[in-house]
Amino acid sequence: MTETQGTQTTPSRRALIGWGGAGLALGAAAAGGAVAMARAGNDMDPAAAETGGAVEFHGAHQAGIATPVQDRLHFAAFDVKTEDRDEFVQMLKDWTEAARRMTAGKAVGEGAYGGLAEAPPDDTGEALGLKPSRLTLTIGFGPSLFDKFGLADQRPEALVDLPKFPGDNLDRFRTGGDLCVQACSDDPQVAVHAIRNLARIGFGKVAIRWSQLGFGKTSSTTPDAQTPRNLMGFKDGTRNIAGTETDRLKKFVWVGGEDGPDWMTGGSYLVARRIRMHIETWDRTPLQEQEDIFGRDKGEGAPVGKAKEHDEPFLKAMKPDAHVRLAHPDSNNGITILRRGYSFTDGTDGMGRLDAGLFFLAYQRDVRKGFIPLQRNLAAHDALNEYIQHVGSAVFAIPPGVRDSDDWWGRTLFSKEA
């Protein structure tokens, strides 16, 4: 843990995995505050999570943030290749239409078969016959996008470039991007299909910069569901913000009208980090040390000295560098974020080590008041740093939802000056 800090060989740093701690505190504050959701439809009903059905694409906020977390992820970051604003806007409209269809379980364009024999079909076809599987598609705009199309004065102040945190070992081929699309679904094929078809529509206008597949959600926005475990075997996200907690969502996640700029009202900010875990060394760590590092027990997930997972943690009972203690809002002036991360495994690296970890996704109202101070704290002190390393990083402004069938992704940003 701390003795490794500043060394070259066992870098790492992190923050993620366990923001279970952050969630814990939050939950306590807002318990019982469940209110009707801002989004239309009943897709917020946890019962709907079991149906494999469609999640409403339209709403005040984009789906895929406060809506129930699905099991699978395909996240893609794109670079803009065109300098033609009209062409880019047309692509956003085409993407919106494709997203509208795919989230409803329909094929893109004219479909995957039955068209001209001499031409490739509009839809790639691998999602035919599959349920909508609660597919959500969520678009975001990276800081670098605002250098293009004369958008500099529209860049939100809250959309800062992330500072370099101690221990970061960022791979530029897994970092940054002018825009992103987060595809979450209960069926990995449905999520992959969605990104693949958007990429295809985008060729010539945008190009994929990097992408990440994820499985096994590591946090939940539906507290009644069983708390998922991360690849270190610990429960994570015990008290993440629930999709029904309107007040906390408003306070910590959704950008308000007073925050500015206007086009972001109803949106949010996303931080995406690829956090590699040193799986093999972690697995050789004694149980007591593992539990000390997290600050909770491995079986039940209870905080140190407590019996049940949902018991209020007593931070001072934990080691000073315990992850939960450091990540807890009480240790961070109340900082709260909404997590939506996934485990990932991309096979093994050339040395036979599992290339695995946590693909961290956090939504917040202001990155400067959310991820950055939290990560500074964790990067400096977290005992977990010995076992993790941040290898990819990106930040995006997530615009508000697509209101209706005439609306499109990014309209509030791009139609203003049109």
Next chain:
Amino acid sequence: MRAVRLTVTAAATAAALTALSACTAKSDAKDGDAIQVTAADSTCKTSSTSVPAGQVTLKIENKGSKATEVEILFPDDRIVSEKENIGPGTRYTLTAEVKAGSYEIACRPGMKGHGVRQKLTVTGGGSTAKRDPQLDTAVAQYRTYAQDQADETLPKAEAFVKAVKDGDLDAAKKAYGLSRLGWERTEPVAESFGDIDPKVDVREDGLDAGQKWTGWHRLEKALWHDKKIGAEEKALADQLLKDLKDWQGRVGKAEITPTSMANGAKELLDEVATGKVTGEEDRYAHTDLVDFKGNVEGAQKAYELLRPVAAKNDPALTKELDKQFAALDTLLDKYRSDKATYDFVSYDKVTEDQRKELSDAVNALAEPLSKLAAAVVK
């Protein structure tokens, strides 16, 4: 490179033909109007060399010892109608809708090769299937282009072969990339002869078990990797020239259709995307950008010939294709000092970021190019 291409071309061709020919549908022609075709192993006799336009009937009898195939061909070798696998001693009636013009009837004993041919003149009048003369022109011009590329390649290949046989390593290296250019420009046509491609353009990892490695890439490895020319290399150089002459002699007879041209253009970009952008193609010589440029030029030629028809049917598509071809050309020009030469940067000097940029530009062009065939046959 891959024999798979052949299938692709054939499928595209078959699809195009359904629109143009009536095949064996109904035959209300009387026996007296039918052309008797007597096929044998080395002859192909026809009872008539002139018929009126409209429905034409061939009464075929195979008197030979092997299965044969009988085709009615357009002057550019496109198939109007055909029947494959007519067994020895069997008969078959083939009908086709044919408009006025010059045709050939071909019998292909063993279903291979150019076949034995007879002229067939179809005289005016009668109802005919519609054909777009612009597309006929495009096919004819592309056929000429393919032949020209082969003709122009031979002297360059000869220079390469001479350098190898002289044991002149430097001269051979210099001549290598240019000797491939014409082939790369017309690769889908060259590949339609399934037997030539595996001899001249196969890479080591593409060899079948027991297949002897011959051709350009075998010599490339000798020149750049082994850095020596021995007796075996000299013999292989001779073999390469012989195989390329075979190509030159047959390329004019390749089956070419508007859709095979369009999809061939896309296939050229596929070649770039899978082999050149990755640096796999010329892994020893690193002359990938020369091949890359050749593939793009060949695709551009096919596109330009089809463009008038495509622009009528789908102007948005041709606008996009014009733009993306220009963008890729501009990008490629950054890798050579002078637009008049094919002196490109060695691909091992092209950075990862630059390769990604090239790959993005190829995708940006190949995606709309995959829609060209539909725009042509619409």
